[in-house]
Amino acid sequence: MKNTVFEYAPAPESRAIVDIAPSYGLFIDGEFADASDGKVFKTVSPSSEEVLSEVAQASTEDVDRAVRAARRAFEAWSALPGSERAKYLFRIARIIQERSRELAVLESLDNGKPIRESRDADLPLVAAHFFYYAGWADKLPYAGFGSNPRPLGVAGQVIPWNFPLLMLAWKIAPALAAGNTVVLKPAETTPLSALFFADICRQAGLPKGVVNIITGDGSTGAALVGHEGIDKVAFTGSTEVGKAIARTVAGTDKKVTLELGGKAANIVFDDAPIDQAVEGIVNGIFFNQGHVCCAGSRLLVQESVADEVLESLKRRMSTLRVGDPLDKNTDIGAINSAEQLARIRELADAGEAEGAERWAPSCELPDSGFWFRPTVFTGVTQAHRIAREEVFGPVLSVLTFRTPAEAVEKANNTPYGLSAGIWTEKGSRILWMADQLRAGIVWANTFNKFDPASPFGGYKESGYGREGGRHGLEAYLASNPKASEK
Amino acid sequence: MPTTVPAFGNEAADRLASMADVTASDAALRRFLHGLPGVDAVGLQARAATLGTRSIKTTAKANAIDLAISMIDLTTLEGADTPGKVRALCAKGVNPDPTDRSVPKVAAICVYPDMVATAKEALGDSGVNVASVATAFPAGRAALPVKLADTRDAVEAGADEIDMVIDRGAFLCGRYLEVFEEIKAVKEACRRADGTAAHLKVIFETGELQTYDNVRRASWLAMLAGGDFIKTSTGKVAVNATPPVTLLMLEAVRDFRDAVGVQVGVKPAGGIRTTKDAIKYLVMVNETLGDEWLTADWFRFGASSLLNDLLMQRHKLSTGRYSGPDYVTVD
Structure with missing residues (x-):
């Protein structure tokens, strides 16, 4: 585009x-x-x-x-x-x-x-x-x-x-x-x-x-x-x-x-509202440069729609505007510190070294300050560091699953348990999943929604x-x- | 062979034929339309609202205003329309600001079928098209032969574009194939003797379809039937074009091009009155579809009072002060 x-x-x-x-x-x-x-x-x-x-x-x-x-x-x-x-x-x-x-x-x-x-x-x-x-x-x-x-x-x-x-x-x-x-x-x-x-x-x-x-x-x-x-x-x-x-x-x-910390799974089923799920994935991991403890840093997508979702996601990511935080049209600002930037780089490099495929849209970054492009890793497995450790940056790891039970198993397979997202048009599945997920916050067909009336906190x-x-x-x-x- | 062909071109028919299996029967078409991804209303509205917060200033605003003017289907659809009124509107469409010749002309003048000849004559070779509503606009409650005659009448009178309404009753009953066949028949009626055809815009009246899922299904239905443009509303009901509905239709034409290789235009209509609103729509087009849809060939505004607001804002940008409604023409 x-x-x-x-x-x-x-x-x-x-x-x-x-x-x-x-x-x-x-x-x-x-x-x-x-x-x-x-x-x-x-x-x-x-x-x-x-x-x-x-x-x-x-x-x-x-x-x-x-x-x-x-x-x-x-x-x-x-x-x-x-x-x-x-x-x-x-x-x-x-x-x-x-x-x-x-x-x-x-x-x-x-x-x-x-x-x-x-x-x-x-x-x-x-x-x-x-x-x-x-x-x-x-x-x-x-x-x-x-x-x-x-x-x-x-x-x-x-x-x-x-x-x-x-x-x-x-x-x-x-x-x-x-x-x-x-x-x-x-x-x-x-x-x-x-x-x-x-x-x-x-x-x-x-x-x-x-x-x-x-x-x-x-x-x-x-x-x-x-x-x-x-x-x-x-x-x-x-x-x-x-x-x-x-x-x-x-x-x-x-x-x-x-x-x-957290390492939330954002779980997309094949009957999800795809356009809104893609927005939710973007909002889940790129909101606040991914400096969010409840960030949806692991995308679990059902294999039958994985290609479609990833293609849409990449197209959407290429419209993200990275730059001056004070520009009203900026979507992604600066990484908070040199120290955090180094941590993000280290984990992203580890992701590549461990065999995951790295993709980021081409966008110009300012000369001074701390910056990291919105990045997605595909071909990630549960064994990769980027699937287990909290990056706390704009880095998304994509994993796939075949059945709801597998999605639950993979989502829960982390030492963390702060948040999770479920994307499906099937209400009964949302309820079943929410019951199975060991996460303090479970969002259904949305992500990173906060309200003072809603309790927030983690498991594990x-x-x-x-x-x-x-x-x-x-x-x-x-x-x-x-x-x-x- | 190009990867994408325009819906109004001759090659589009072959592409659509490749989808013949999904339109083979009422059951097949229903299965297909109901198999499209659902729409989450809250998420769609949130995305449209976020895009609405883009801040378009200075040069970008000037650029957007001219772009918006060039995409207007300047419309008069009143029982009280007269040849005089239509001629005045045509003059305005060709030359929106008599004091400033750098203002682009609008895309088309949109009238009822009986005013097409008047508009055609008034516009001459200005390059501004004549669009005509047809098919028993706005309710569409007439027999098919009447709708087709209405369409042919407008085309023969010189209409470059036909804005048809779908049969919402049939759609809401689930008689999708009937709606599909009707659009196909109207498309056929748009043909001229010389082999060319008026471009067909298909109006859904999204305010009556009510749900976003219906809007997505109607979009695919109309595109499969050969619609050149999909259009939100008639402007004659309580709820007309809204940003979420338009965003959804933009996503539908994007997906349709990816799947079928045919490019279809989008026209929000009704209720878009201010420059601010128009720019929000252009932002949606820009960030959903990009350059390829940012021309009058692929995106239109169905509007009447919008033009004057764009002119006043244009004036303010160039002079630094707001001139007021007495400095634009009232038509």
Whole structure:
């Protein structure tokens, strides 16, 4: 398919709407302050490698200060009537909506994701999460966790770089609604939107110490998770770090939820709505450059339609527009970091070396920044590394199956179990499959659909606990009041 | 032998003959149409909506506006149509903006059969075609001989293109072969004495077919029967062209070309009134079919008020200010 008659002119979203300061401190007890030892690190725009700002690297001492601030704030915050806490959350949600263009541009700059996604997916979901949990704040006795559920105390939260502000919302909104206070550490490569959120907390008049944002690398996260003063650990990120966290908190009374990696199967039957299935495959693996824990990174397609589906998929992939994240017509932005790019390259090369056939559409990539073409591997078997390990990038592995039972067997044959997709026009098969698949989220004839009312979480090495929905409150509530009386 | 031939060419018949087995009987045709991949409504609508978010600015917008103008079937289908009104519309179609000769002419003027001669005379050798609705438009509730006479009448009066309606009643009853044979008969009626033929557009009235699965089946049915264009709507019912329905039909012509080697055009009609809407449709064509369909030979807009909005936007792009409805002609 040629596209020379109607070429799209550049349509860049203006950067002028966001004002990034040259440096940011830690947000502790309602104030921004430098790190105790004065250490800083730089955050860059992955699409240009331009330094966006310098951010404080929190030391153990800073972590301690943040946890103490959260502890001090806990008493008053948890004593507030739920309806009062709800007011703050509603206010935050509204401010996020009002500032959504600014935050979307910021997120695209710091993360590298296309503005179309930060504008149409991330930001609306962020606001929706705060609205949703604001609604729960005064209804906790009816959430199904006893007649007088109590908050846990101080939550230490560590979030990843793939959806910086959205993961913050998933963590902070239910925690505050339930009456907890939080210390949150954003990812090292994407600290800015969390720091802007700190400003939103101030704008909303949130009592100081209720939300504390500390920036830093893995050592900061480890210090937070290991701190004695926290009652709850919530982590989203890699399985490797998740396991380390589980070891750290073992033997303590800290409550833990882990949302880790995935290697989801997107299963296409021969009676699927093919055009929409192809859209779902593209959305499943190329949304957010494939930096999605629930990405549909394994396509399981029934052999009888495999050729047809692959041909359509390749045709569709060649229309994907890769480039400047701030261009409103960009479909695929930059890989978040040089480190992640190296990881994706290593696994893709391994795929080729192990005998899978690699295909990517020809598209020009920018000269600076971190980029990887949307790529599909065919002839992949269960034994290949690209079929087993999480790539966390725009790389799809295609496997085939013959019968529904084989599809289930292959889909479940992974240490992960976060999500899965089923494409078929047959309703009874959807129900049967959903019953068989060991995955926390099963999408039918769609993929990567998120809603704050819907619980999200994994089986096996994909973690435990649920975020979102009524279930998401459980992670921040104790039905036994004693747990909060320490 | 070329891999793809146009539906209106003589070679298309051979290609269609290769599909004769699926149209051999009512049962065979039903099995074939019901064996086409289903359509997931939510997914289709989501894809159309996403394509609608493309941001078309500056040079791309200017290009798209001219492209859209050149694809318009400028339409008047009113009981109150008069020769004077039709002549005015023809003048507008040939020269949409009297103050700016760089504006392209439209593709065709679309009228009722009794106005074809008037339109033909008014358009002369301008290069703008005359399209005529026929077959008891818009309801199509007449006997086949009446529909065929209606068609022949329009062709004899000089129509270059015939926009027929399918028998939705027969389609919804599942009498697919009847619909198929009727389209074939109308196609035959489009032939002129000199061996050439008026191009045939087949209108489904998708607002009455209701489901997306029906639209896909109707698309294949019409293409198998030899339709040169498939068209969404008459503009006479509550729901006319929508982006999802049009996207689905674009996918159908793409799949049909891949399977049969015959290229068919698409015409959304009714309810497309703004430049913004028109550009969304062009984006869908561009990203579903690409260059090969981005000409007036393969994509049309059935519209009346759209042209003036395109002209006003064109004016705004070139002058930097919005001129308003008093600066375009009202016809």
